[in-house]
Amino acid sequence: RHLDTAFQNFFKQPKTGFPRFKSKKRNKNSYSTVCINGNITLSNGYLKLPKIGQVRLKQHRSVPSEYRLKSVTVSQTPSGKYYASILFEYEDQVQEKELQKFLGLDFSMHELYRDSNGKEPAYPGYYRNAEKKLAREQRKLSKMQKGSNNRNKQRLKVAKLHEKVSNQRKDFLHKQSRQIANDYDCVCIEDLDMKAMSRSLNFGKSVSDNGW
Structure with missing residues (x-):
């Protein structure tokens, strides 16, 4: 999916360069999964992932109920810790501010x-x-x-x-x-x-x- 998006951007947008090769031998281990038909859920301190099931997590901020979960990227650090970056979609109108300071x-x-x-x-x-x-x-x-x-x-x-x-x-x-x-x-x-x-x-x- 990422490769397809990169090639589409390359052909559609002149300023976007050719997709770079990403070696599998890099020390960053990660994968992304897209939310389809509720296969990913976040509730009661647990994150449900496809093919893995319920995973207990430390959630560092609350998520409003009107937010829609789009995708999750799970990554592992060189020290062995796992992190889940969760992408949400929501509608909001940014208020313009008068610049004074x-x-x-x-x-x-x-x-x-x-x-x-x-x-x-x-x-x-x-x-x-x-x-x-x-x-x-x-x-x-x-x-x-x-x-x-x-x-x-x-x-x-x-x-x-x-x-x-x-x-x-x-x-x-x-x-x-x-x-x-x-x-x-x-x-x-x-x-x-x-x-x-x-x-x-x-x-x-x-x-x-x-x-x-």
């Missing part, structure tokens, strides 16, 4: 950003703090025999360390962006090629750690 953001290597009021958030370098521990655990992993149980245990240990750093960064960024969205009507940011900056030998690691 403005804020400008400039990229800052050390403190994530500097805003037009001269403020900088105290960004804790999560990756930098965990770098020594990560290097130690990855060094252990590289010396273990491929295919062994101990190597698999160590692989999970390294994956959990990376996941913790990623979760810390996401938590900080979500809180910062939420605070900005609550206080201002319009936010302007400078146009930078962050991918190109992350490949730089001088400060690529800092750009990746900021997650800008």
Whole structure:
């Protein structure tokens, strides 16, 4: 279905490029399933999936009754955790807002950003703090025999360390962006090629750690 949509977009829309090849050897394991004739339901803390049945889940927000369930994407992280991303359809009219409060953001290597009021958030370098521990655990992993149980245990240990750093960064960024969205009507940011900056030998690691 995704491949068909990609080819249709390629032939119909001139700016859409040719579909890229996605290797099955990527470390992201996921699959999507479409809701047909009520084969997917979400109720009482359980998610019903086709061919699997009822799966208990931790639901992080309530869903209004008028929302229509469209599809579910189930994915597994390298550390072994499973997540279900559930797509709903609903009708809503977005209210236009008069822009009164403005804020400008400039990229800052050390403190994530500097805003037009001269403020900088105290960004804790999560990756930098965990770098020594990560290097130690990855060094252990590289010396273990491929295919062994101990190597698999160590692989999970390294994956959990990376996941913790990623979760810390996401938590900080979500809180910062939420605070900005609550206080201002319009936010302007400078146009930078962050991918190109992350490949730089001088400060690529800092750009990746900021997650800008």
